Amino acid sequence: MDTMNVPIFIGNGKMEYRNIPVPNLEDENDVLIQVDQCGICGTDLNIMAVPPAHKAENNIVIGHEAVGKVVKVGSAVQKLKPGDRVVVAPRMNCGECFYCRQGLVNQCIDYKTIGTTVNGAFAPYLCAPQRVFYKISDNVNNDNAVLFEPLSCVVGAMVKASMQIGDNVAIFGAGPMGALFAMVCKAMGAGKVIMLDIAQSRLDFTTDKGIATASINVKSEQWKSELFDICPFGVDIAIDAVGNQIMSCVEISRRGGKVILFGLRPNDSQTITQYEITRKDLSVLGSFVGLNPFEQTIKLLDSNTCDFSTLITHKLNLADLEKGIELMRSRAAMKVIIEMD
Numbered sequence: 001m002d003t004m005n006v007p008i009f010i011g012n013g014k015m016e017y018r019n020i021p022v023p024n025l026e027d028e029n030d031v032l033i034q035v036d037q038c039g040i041c042g043t044d045l046n047i048m049a050v051p052p053a054h055k056a057e058n059n060i061v062i063g064h065e066a067v068g069k070v071v072k073v074g075s076a077v078q079k080l081k082p083g084d085r086v087v088v089a090p091r092m093n094c095g096e097c098f099y100c101r102q103g104l105v106n107q108c109i110d111y112k113t114i115g116t117t118v119n120g121a122f123a124p125y126l127c128a129p130q131r132v133f134y135k136i137s138d139n140v141n142n143d144n145a146v147l148f149e150p151l152s153c154v155v156g157a158m159v160k161a162s163m164q165i166g167d168n169v170a171i172f173g174a175g176p177m178g179a180l181f182a183m184v185c186k187a188m189g190a191g192k193v194i195m196l197d198i199a200q201s202r203l204d205f206t207t208d209k210g211i212a213t214a215s216i217n218v219k220s221e222q223w224k225s226e227l228f229d230i231c232p233f234g235v236d237i238a239i240d241a242v243g244n245q246i247m248s249c250v251e252i253s254r255r256g257g258k259v260i261l262f263g264l265r266p267n268d269s270q271t272i273t274q275y276e277i278t279r280k281d282l283s284v285l286g287s288f289v290g291l292n293p294f295e296q297t298i299k300l301l302d303s304n305t306c307d308f309s310t311l312i313t314h315k316l317n318l319a320d321l322e323k324g325i326e327l328m329r330s331r332a333a334m335k336v337i338i339e340m341d
């Protein structure tokens with residue numbers, strides 16, 4: 001039997017390389033793909049943190065931001081055939097729980113996820129049910145396609161934000177997710193797009209690449225007055241792509257504005273001044289992975305409106321996965337992609 005040497009998550013922030021069999025179809029609905037690239041996600045950083053900030057099963061292959069080519073399909077698979085290029089929507093909802101039965105599939109309480117509960121895509125091959133795969137056209141190159149999953153989460157949040165043309169937007173967190181927000185906001189016709197972070201290198205990256213119209217380092221004592229110099233009444237939409245910036249978002253929102261809470265920090269808690277939210281008539285919305293944003297994301301990628309691949313700063317081999325995770329954790333990298341060979 002053919003084997004592949006892949007990193008296996010063994011818990012406690014550790015992984016080890018093992019030879020495991022190349023997966024094969026186990027069900028008539030299964031599809032086997034050869035993985036071309038898989039992006040390192042903030043979720044992977046959280047899985048590898050000690051203590052973990054995101055739960056994953058031990059002894060599985062992690063990785064869920066994959067682009068690849070179909071190799072084999074089960075007998076019940078009709079929409080995909082060998083040779084098709086595909087991306088992965090990793091969460092598989094159960095279809096039967098309280099939330100699934102009212103269409104809130106992103107809130108499923110009995111879901112499985114590629115790269116968290118079942119084997120993922122930091123591997124040369126991935127076998128999964130056909131429903132996780134979305135076909136991409138030749139318009140979309142692999143360097144853009146590999147950003148499909150994080151982009152889908154941003155698309156889901158922006159649907160919820162119902163941004164208006166000309167809206168001024170502030171985004172806390174100038175990492176890969178914040179940068180994707182900025183690109184999508186601009187494509188949607190935002191006015192000013194202002195990035196806020198404490199990492200000057202990331203702020204410089206987003207302004208140098210023309211992703212944001214302005215950037216502010218929140219380490220500066222005057223960061224709020226810098227923001228109000230740009231938007232005297234505050235921003236129409238403030239997005240927290242960090243996970244603990246709710247009050248900063250509230251403070252810089254204009255009256256009647258919107259705050260979108262997107263970053264996930266399960267171990268953090270904040271003090272909230274509720275009066276500010278009420279007095280300013282703010283709408284504060286949480287957004288978790290988006291409600292079926294996948295077809296929309298495929299269309300956005302297919303349009304080639306944005307070159308999302310600008311965010312990729314490093315491409316590494318599978319043997320260097322942990323190095324890639326460290327590069328992202330230290331913020332030395334924006335987006336790190338693992339290439340299979």
Ligand SMILES: [Zn+2]
Nearest residue numbers: 041065149150
């Ligand atoms: Zn991801």
Ligand SMILES: [Zn+2]
Nearest residue numbers: 094097100108
């Ligand atoms: Zn469910």
